[in-house]
Amino acid sequence: MILTREKPATAAYKLSDPNLISEIDRLTFQYGLDLIPAETVLTENLPLLKVTRNQIVLEHNDQTFFFHPSMALLRMINILRGEGDRFLQASGIVTGDHFLDATMGLASDALIASWAVGEKGKVIALESSPLIYILVQEGLSRIEKICPSSIRNKDKEEAWICLCQASSRIQTVCCDHALFLKELPHSSMDVIYFDPMFRTTIGKSSSIKPLKNLSYQGALRKETISQALGVARKRLVLKEKRNGGEFERLGFTMLEGSKYNPICFGTIELQKTGGGSSCCL
Numbered sequence: 001m002i003l004t005r006e007k008p009a010t011a012a013y014k015l016s017d018p019n020l021i022s023e024i025d026r027l028t029f030q031y032g033l034d035l036i037p038a039e040t041v042l043t044e045n046l047p048l049l050k051v052t053r054n055q056i057v058l059e060h061n062d063q064t065f066f067f068h069p070s071m072a073l074l075r076m077i078n079i080l081r082g083e084g085d086r087f088l089q090a091s092g093i094v095t096g097d098h099f100l101d102a103t104m105g106l107a108s109d110a111l112i113a114s115w116a117v118g119e120k121g122k123v124i125a126l127e128s129s130p131l132i133y134i135l136v137q138e139g140l141s142r143i144e145k146i147c148p149s150s151i152r153n154k155d156k157e158e159a160w161i162c163l164c165q166a167s168s169r170i171q172t173v174c175c176d177h178a179l180f181l182k183e184l185p186h187s188s189m190d191v192i193y194f195d196p197m198f199r200t201t202i203g204k205s206s207s208i209k210p211l212k213n214l215s216y217q218g219a220l221r222k223e224t225i226s227q228a229l230g231v232a233r234k235r236l237v238l239k240e241k242r243n244g245g246e247f248e249r250l251g252f253t254m255l256e257g258s259k260y261n262p263i264c265f266g267t268i269e270l271q272k273t274g275g276g277s278s279c280c281l
Contacts (some may be wrong), residue, residue, distance in 0.1 A: 009130035032060035067139025076159035090265035112165035
């Protein structure tokens with residue numbers, strides 16, 4: 001789902017096969033994009049979408065990005081082996097929970113959350129950047145196609161199956177999370193998660209750097225946290241730099257994590273009780 005915008009996102013496009021021109025029509029209609037053939041673009045520094053049969057690749061400012069759940073795959077392998085996951089520990093989500101990822105990004109956490117809440121739960125993932133949203137949404141919908149045709153490692157094969165199942169249960173929305181929170185009923189989600197990943201990109205994060213200039217990089221607003229407090233039943237979770245001052249500014253309690261990890265989690269615990277979670281979508 002993508003919400004109506006005053007001005008559609010604009011990008012150039014190239015096709016790996018001329019027969020894929022119908023994909024341009026679909027992307028234009030489904031996402032409200034303004035797509036221009038790359039050969040007709042002369043001076044504008046437009047993002048370029050390369051469309052193939054199995055994936056969409058984004059190129060911009062000499063950098064390339066395509067969706068691949070590599071980090072989520074590694075994490076899922078470790079989880080299935082019984083190793084801990086800092087995100088799951090911080091969020092405390094369990095089977096049946098309703099989870100809102102307010103800053104989807106690459107959807108790694110949304111995939112893990114969807115696996116954790118299971119078929120009885122619900123995961124909604126929000127992304128404000130149209131191009132990032134489209135790349136990730138298309139990747140989630142095609143995740144089985146990018147899976148290696150033959151996997152000899154049993155742990156990796158099991159993890160792939162878990163991610164494929166989890167991806168089909170994620171409801172994605174392209175919108176500003178502050179606007180979305182205003183429309184949600186009181187106490188309708190169990191856990192709300194914020195990870196302003198592109199604003200706090202670590203220099204060596206090569207998978208994230210290509211998207212940073214296409215994303216919103218502003219700090220979370222206190223008003224947004226206040227809105228989230230009315231929507232969540234169990235807790236709010238924030239992923240941020242250890243010494244960035246955001247935990248203190250927004251009222252989160254930083255959790256103990258890896259001693260040398262510059263990125264930490266913080267929570268605001270809630271004590272709401274009552275009926276089960278519901279969602280307006």
